[in-house]
Amino acid sequence: MVGVINGRSRETLYALLETLVPSLDEKTARAIAGESASEAVVASLMQSGRQAEAVAAIERALEVLLAHEARDFRVALWLLGTRLGTLALTGCLPPFGGFGAWEVGERETALLSMARSGVGQRRKAFNALKRLLLAVIISSTGEDGTNPHWAAAGFSLPKALFRPPPKSADYEWPTVENEKSVTCDVAIVGSGCGAGVCAARLAAAGFDVVVLEKGEIVAADELGGDEASAFARLYERAGLVTTSCGSMSILAGATFGGGSTVNWSCSLRTPPIVQNEWGFPFCGERFEAALDEVSRRLGVQERDVVHNRPNAILFKGCEVLGVDVATAPQNLEKTDGPEPWLIPYGDRFGLKRSTPRTYLRDAAKTGNCRVISRCEVRRVLRDAAGRAAALECLDGRKVLARRAVVLAAGSLNTPAILLRSGVPNPNIGRSLRLHPVTPVVGVFEPPPNEMFAIGDGAPMTVVSRAQAFKEDDPYGALIEVPHGPLALSIACKPWTGGLALKKDLLLAKRLSPLVVLQRDSGDGGTVRLDADGLPVVDYKINDHDRRSMTTALVQAAKILAAAGARRILTYHLADPVDVPARRTEDHHIEAEIRRRGVASRPNDITLLSAHQMGTCKMGTDPATSVVDQRAQSWELPGCYVCDASLFPTASGVNPMLTTMALATIVSDDLAETLSKQSDQDDDSRRALRWIRARRRLRLRRAAVLAAVKSETLMPVDPGASDALVRFDVPEARCLDGSAFAYYMSTPKPKVTDYAIYLHGGGLCLEPIDCAERAKGDEGSSNNWTDALAAGDNVLSIDGPFANWNRVLLRYCSGDTWTGTDRETAKSRFGLFFAGHQMINATIDRLRRQYNMSRVLVAGGSAGGVGVNVNCDFIASKLEGAQVWCSPQSGLFFPDDVYARWQQILNFPEVPKEPASVVASEYVTRYFDSFVDESCARALGDDWRLCWTANVALKYVETPVFLAQNAWDEWQLDYVLCPRLDLGDDCPDDYLASYKNKTLVTIYRLATASFSASFGAWIPSCYAHTADTCLVPAKRSPPRPTLVQGNSYSDVLVDWMTSSNHNNNPSNPWLLIDDCVSQNDATPCNPDCAGC
Template sequence: MEENGERNSRNGSFKLGVKDVKIHTVVELSSVDTQNLLVEEDREKKKKPFTKRKSLSQREMKCLVAICDTLLPSIKDHSVVVDESVANFYQTSASMAGTPQLIATLISEKLQHPNTWLLRLTLWLLSTWFGTLILCGISSFSLKFPFFHSFSQLSLQKRQQIMLSWSLSYFNLLRMFFRSVKLLTLLLFFTQLDEAQNNPSWSAIGYSGPDPQFKAQLMNNDNDDYAEEIIGPLNKGIVHLNNPPNIIADTLRKFGFHASFTTRKPKVSYNLSYPSLVIKCDAVVVGSGSGGGVVAGVLAKAGYKVLVLEKGNYSARNNLSLLEGPTLDQMYLSNGFLSTEDMSVLLLAGSTVGGGSAINWSACIKTPKHVCKEWCGRYELELFESELYEEAMNVVCEKMGVQCEIEEEGFNNEILRKGCQEMGYPVSNIPRNAPKDHYCGWCCLGCKDGKKKGTSETWLVDLVKSGNGAILTSCEAIQVLHKRKKGSDRKIASGVSFAIEYKGTKEICVVESKVTIVACGALSTPSLLKRSGLRNENIGRYLHLHPTTMAWGYFPDSPSAELWPEKDKKSYEGGIMTAMSTVVADFEKSGYGAVIQTPALHPGMFSVLMPWTSGLDIKDRMRKYSRTAHVFALARDQGSGIVNSPNSISYQMNDVDKENLKKGIEKVLRILAAAGAEEIGTHHNKGRRLNVKQVSYNEFEKFVQEESSRPLTDISTPLCSAHQMGSCRMGSNPKESVVNQIGETWEVEGLFLADTSVFPTALGVNPMVTVQAIAYCTAQSVLQVLRRKRTW
């Protein structure tokens, strides 16, 4: 197999653009040890024997092929065949599409999950008869010689029975293994592309691929004015690091930065004492999302020189593919393959210019009053009931053009709204940072026209237009630099170090700044602080995830011709979030409950979440994809987790969180049925479903009660999170928090945090307005610091 993961298959030449991701172990370093971080990846590989090899062995590969073809087998002579595309879909197995080879590349070279070595070990065990006996039991035994068989030698029927038993096993490791191989197989199968940027299964499941209007615009509009419009507003402010340091220095000087390049001396390696590139600025901001983007824009517009370091790339409008696989690869943290250590929660987080605001679902809800009251009272943070914070929320909402009107509602949201109205549940419009005519279900893959006002369309535009800032892309900070403050025991921030690689050589670069703002997100900020030598025991603790659980409803026909004049509305079309119910939110009492909303599920993520009970069953479920609505319950969690690194996350809900999700999923099932669903079900691995049209009231009630009372203590029901908060929380004293209420760390003066990591608790609603408002307030405090500093 080629290094880029390409492979010819019976269905064409498929490819998945999985980028190389540098893995840095979380270690605490003094400034003189920074160079050691660059070789930490090699050290880590030596610790795990099953991750040391670059590629899977032939035995492991044979086992992986058998597993993939168990999940997605070739099914011939299926009765439900309406055209050639459907017939091909059922007849195509995972191996016929080349999916196992793509998975092998991911496992051996890309995956960063701390238990990847266990995945390799399990594959190896299943490639042997004794390992298969241990993991599969008596099912691997036969009466014919050689009596005991490896997994790949078993019949398809036996393999499917074994995998189904793993999905429901009492042993957590077996459930984890099932979840892992299911996720990899289904996600890659339904997102991989042929040379025409198409997937043959899409036609069979009723999926268009990228937005047809977007594709038509790109093909039919090649005039200069249109080309300039779709490029996006940040191109002139982007500095790429794929050039030699002297060229980077020249580029930064054109932006008005003081940048000096040092020529390498013979036999001398670059390090913090001898960096290849030194850049001076007023403020360095690490991260360009809803926190970092706001701070960068405010400071630059005030006249200060601001340099933004962004780990991801800039996906300009004309560079967007609106394809699920490539976008997960290019715009999401860890290529979209991110979960807690035990695989109990699947995580989605942005890693691109604009951060989460570039790929989120547009919801812009102000910080609820009961949350402001709790943060002000219980946590003694007066900021959240101040005029400044109220002003900040108004400013950021105006900046993003937040409004509540909707011209036309999409499939999922109309289901939610209709079901709530039928049940008498409260339902309201969700404010969005998009105009009322923004009917787009692809916003989780980037905004095709810039109408969704994330930071790359607002605050970062201020940065670029001011002439005072620049954005370094594909630039991952190594550590925050700090030194002892004169006449004090306290440390003071002095900048950030990062590395560039040119012609195979990694070189250390330094940004010297008056203030440093870290806004890497709740999953990455703790690691950077720890690498930088900060010792506050609260760093990485109190992580909240807003865990969500979903239910689905199948609607073969429109519930109401009057409501839906177009019968063929698809589940992936329309504004992702326009309706919300607070029927179990408990805003007026404890402040902890669950809100009910709708997700964006393109085929890959849809397939991962749907239950698997057999290869035929999952293909039948996927055939209903375009008319299957999903609604979820999102809990404001009191339980919490710990971030050891962006890829090593532990998390535990408490009993109250579980009960709130159960209450939420009960309401969701009733909403779907009331909206006219023919079938309803949850994501529990047993795969139970109910034909609502064919059962009695008592049978319906029994189903709802049983499905909503299932325990959420294991991974038999997948949970998801698109919001990560609180891992470096704000507070009134350093024993319980990482930053004070102006966003400055207790340990290092001049080091500010401006992302969701500073949330004192979980928020309970979509966090974009809250994080931007906090960042705006933090920016005002940074401005006061800069006004007191001397110029360079």
């Protein structure tokens, strides 16, 4: 067993247990208990913490801790088992042996030295040990279901526990048991507030839904109502989650129903000030209507709420002081008696309208929802198009989701799943909000029934906003009453010695606690993964929130004093406030609290969190958010988030209603999206088949393409006359992370003219393709030679730019020269897409070293797209220089900005969106693409369309000369040509229409372009790359392709030097082939052989 503690470590553990909770002799026990104390109380005080049940429980706890936490615990035991280790950990040196060699009093002194140490690691170690060991000592039970320390506190399990639960508390769920592969329309991860609503809405819309819950479905009669079993079965890591620094405990549900099963039923609406701060879709009539709908379904009401003693104290104190107070609406059918006090332990009697009693039952009753329990999701899997398609579970199961995946696993586990899935968004896990909480306690006269003070009634029925949501500072704190189970209360309370702890137990029935719940501000915390892929929380309270919590703590103390408290206690761990509470000395209480403050250093005060929010922020910009306003991942299409991790900032109130209202909107939007897609499913599948067929066709042509590439980029000796020599640019990275490099002719210092050529290389759209590409020269520079021949493009030594400085940017980015990944950016699938960064870094280098007065930027294929998108950007960096751009073969359809890749309407057999794989929205997200700024401003919400040349070119202000074939073979092959299942050839009428589309697009650009000069050279050829060769040596005799009697190079030079530029259809630089063919589907230029 992994958790077993043996040998010297076990003896050290016994010593710790006996020190934290020592055995008192009978005389001392009777003295502190009082003359009227029962024999049971005296016997309880005489018990030590060393008990078999506690040791076994600690060993079980080690099984659920994170690996490094369990390791730290074992290391602490090992250190305390040695003399020098004890000195290192406590600052005290035993005369011999380790911690256990001391007497109890000396051990107590050593532990207090740890607690009060100025060394943060000692305080962290002490609080981790104290928190775990005390919780286990006070909560673990023997075979009789009792704990020997409960009697001292006047605590016993409510008699209601022993009454059978009603049949309505359980439900027969449609479950999936042992199937290794499950298929559905929508797979939902989680079963809490967001997941339950989502399952109900989608199932009602007719979608086949599967809910995956890593916790178990616990039958009502299995809910014991005691802390130990409840935390072990219902809470994340058995309630032992802490921040990485150890200063804050985090409670999160990990059972069927999630947080809705174990929360305290406080049902507060999203405050208007928060709605206005967050904006759409968190505000307005639709959000208010969603709040109303959720409240009705949960039965939220405040009219019949009965307050237990601590809540009545809060209400009374606020009324005496004249500060804000109100009844907190509840989603409970009953708020008085012992039954509602048990709701954090699983709601044995079915009083609370959690998601298993409302939305999940609604989903199950449709017949469209199944549940898989005890199934932890590891990661989201993608299909060939890069969409979320399945879930991989730790038990080996796979759940295939035909339509969508919804992550609603909570703000700790939802980002963890996305991180394990390799989703490349640096915002995942960031902006974590925790609503940090710290208690303050009033000591009152004991209640008449001598019952433990919070052993009756609903736990949180009153709320004070006296320090919250102020106009000058919306980031204040609520004051509420916590659910205070005995073990958790003792474990969180400052430990000031063994005898003091015994007195704390006796005092328990007189305590009435309040908590201040801070709406945390600032940047928030972070969820990251440990070595095992499990979530780790980094969090630190900022200065504003410390001040705010201190002020609220003072207010809470005054409320307790006004309600009649005899003493006020705080949970400052090393130096707790313990002062008399007299209304005339409020200033004394305030001074003591403000002197200590809140969280001035880690592990100085008890901090807890029961609300986790904001790690997958919804937003309008992928630079600052994880999902868009419909909750879909920016980088992983088909993956949606539907829980409190969507919150932009902290809600400031218990987040249940806010989460469920937002889930209502997200789910309805998703149902609408999926319904619209249903009509396109057959076409989409057919399109995918066609794209794959064309991919196979491309593979058959691979040898030819490889030959072309090898001739285009021919290695040469660096001393050759046509050599371009390599210059590394480590500021930018190829796909595999190797340094980018450009190639340049021997610099001519007196020449200020530069011809820059962006090499083409297609693009990769799937992780597997990109990974393969990263192994070769088109994704890695590792095997690039020191020099290359200039080739037959604008860099040719036989062309008109031979006397210019010539620069080749070699392709290795996997994108279309648009990716923005930098060395320190989070790479996608372990790869870098940095085409734009390559251009940026190269231009920076050139302009720092050389004077550049005239610059031609050209490129073919992917390089042509790169020229289109980066043209104005390059010109802006070369301020003062004359810049021309000549994209070649980078024009893709549609021509209409708002067509969104819809196909030609004259051909109904063409799928409506077969080009979605390479659609601009997908590509810009996949590559984190740069787009032309003028285009982006003009298109607003449609800015992603600026990735396509036909859209971007309209807004480019730099002179542009376009070279494009009338038929682009690659576009037809990959995405457009219909009826591929009937053969490889496109029908003539389609080809004719395609050519006309090309010409219409170019005419529109000529008349609507922002450019000071727009020209085009369009041969009647069927090929991807237009014949822009300057030395067409393949022809015999050698001759260039001519359009209206002009070669590309001749027209390009004339265009660059001419002042006669007219952007209209009669533009002399708009050269379209005028050869005559038998029909519009047949190329007619006699020189279409290509370079």
